[in-house]
Amino acid sequence: MSSATAHAHDNTYGQDDTYLYHHFDDLNQQHESSSLGMWAFLATEVLFFGGVLGAFAIFQTMYAPAMRLASHHLDVMLGAVNTGVLLVSSLAMALAVRAAQLRRDRETIWLLIATIVLGSAFLGVKAYEWIHDYHLGLVPGLGFRLDLYPGRQILFWSFYFTLTGIHALHMIIGIVIMAIMAVLVWRRWFSGGGATQVEMLGLYWHFVDIVWVFLYPILYLINR
């Protein structure tokens, strides 16, 4: 094959050959590589959460009564609201990907901002819940009240904070990358050619949402 610039044709990914890296032959190959890379990365993420979810599932079966008792202290309504907020943010993200593919820069930026706002709202609610938990003496290691929550309930709280904590960390990373991406689109870094990057970010964001869709029932709803 000759040098990459010889393939001056457009493709379906909303990019032209200006955005072709030197070691790829064409944009289809480049896009395929990015998607496969992202999916493989998400596979590692599934196992990352899978390890701790598996551990939680074991304790959940071993000490079911204590777990249910502990789960009682979570506010189901706040969790439900947050689930809704996150699902709407996923919708905004999906629309942002579509807008990027159609090279509508302005629309892409606004939809990314909407996603950021919704994601931050989720984190705000989460932070409120955590502060509330802290005042109730539910945080292991930081003033946990074994007298109020006897038995194995501390295990539930260990896993609750570990799971929601690493989930929140994933969200923060996603929000930071979204902000960077919005600025790059605004400064015409991609000049309408950032579709692949926005699409990969979208995959990541949907994954983070799906993790929450699992966390909500196993943490909030096991009692109901």
Place this chain on the structure above:
Amino acid sequence: MSTESRADDPRSIEASDSTRGYLGADYSIKSWLLTTDHKRIALLYLASITVFFIFGGAAASLVRMELMTPRGDVFNTPDDYNRAFTIHGVFMIFFFLIPSIPAVFGNFLLPIMIGARDLAFPRLNLLSWYVYMAGGLFTMYALVSGGVDTGWTFYTPYSTMFSNTQVIAAAMGIFIVGFSSILTALNFIVTIHTMRAPGMTWLRLPLFVWAHYATSIIIVLGTPVLAITILLVAVERLFQVGIFDPAYGGDPLLFQHLFWFYSHPAVYIMILPGFGVISEIVTAFARKKIFGYTFMAGALLAIAVLGFLVWGHHMFVSSQSMYAGMIFSVLSFLVAVPSGIKVFNWTATLYKGSVSFKTPMLYALGFIGLFTIGGLTGLFLATMAVDVHVHDTYFIVAHFHYVMVGGMLMAYMGGLHFWWPKITGRLYSEFWGALSALTIFIGFNLTFFPQFILGYVGMPRRYYEYPQEYQVLNVMSTAGASILAVGYLMPLIYLPLSLVIGKVAGKNPWGAYGLEWQTSSPPSPHNFEESPIVTGGPYDYELQEFADMHRAVQEHGIV
């Protein structure tokens, strides 16, 4: 990004130094530290991995010196001894054995072998080196500043509640280095899927590439589980939350399940790339097509899959149910099937081949012998009754050193000698190369064979004092370790020396088959003058034109 790629445009290189390939493209420090060329990144890895290997090796020598006498005399306290073998274990496993072949030879050769210009994500590749260095230096700091006495396995609740050493810092170093392997593995998987040259079908991939594909799958699926396990250890230690500590309702067995779910497959992360290297060397020096190519590729994938199903054999004596033990035992035996396929097929490849005993081949033959012993003793350990007898004794130590050092390290050395002319463009001294291979083989056997006997007669691992009657075997072992050390020092001298006084290697000094031997040595920054089009299998040593070329190599030296 696109401007960067313009900077190393092949046209601008022709003007500078075309005979030194990627090495001569640019000489500045910046061109090394900010490179996205997979070949340069491989050399960055080679340098740092060598440093970590020496570090881990020095700790091993201290351990062996201590064990020369039945009394504790090298270290002041048992704690210091614990710290020394933890340094040895942590560095050798996480910073040498796991990354070495993929990060050095995989990085260097995988794109060339499939006819690509680079890995799919060159900047991610550079990032993974920086992440590796960050993790390595972090762990080194933790181990030097206070040490860790838990052993490389970090068993809870000792590691989470009782050890008063730098557990969190060391664990975080390993957590960080895990990211580096994941990034490299992702890069390999994507590259193999999307970057193959025209005609390079899946069944024309060299076995080296297949081995890295299987390894990458294990890394991608296993490493995140180790990451979360280590994170839970840190959380438990920081906040006293009791995920693993029975005092808080946790379960230490849970740690062992999660830990070995990664760490048993990690053994295959170490050995599968070695299998890939040995397949390349055996077929090249036997001048024969590899026997049973599809079975060799399938066996690699089978080991990758089975590797995830056998972790429970580390827990036969941990109060796990007997029936679970039986199932894990049977599954562990199953791994012997694909491993047997590998060993028998190498032997069948050698059969009636015109074998030439060059340095890489000596290492490869050493590998086959030592790995076979390591693998067969693995069957002893998969048998529950025998495992209970030798559990946590030197028998185990000998077994995994035969697999990892006798297997993986021999493959690493073999690969280093096989591809050294390709990487540097120079030939090393064949005499010193062969001598180092023989020294390592003898030293290795003298070190670790007595440990099988020691373990069988009952010497436990991780003790720094022992009864008088074990001394003879321990002295043999320590003597062997000194010979082994000399064997490893030799390449450290003659390989760098070959850069100055070595003969120019030419494209294909071994007369080997494969895309990497068709490009210049060292390869140009973009690997090939023109992207190759592949028309045949990976090991067509029987082809007439190839036989002619080989004859030319024999008669006139270098092509």
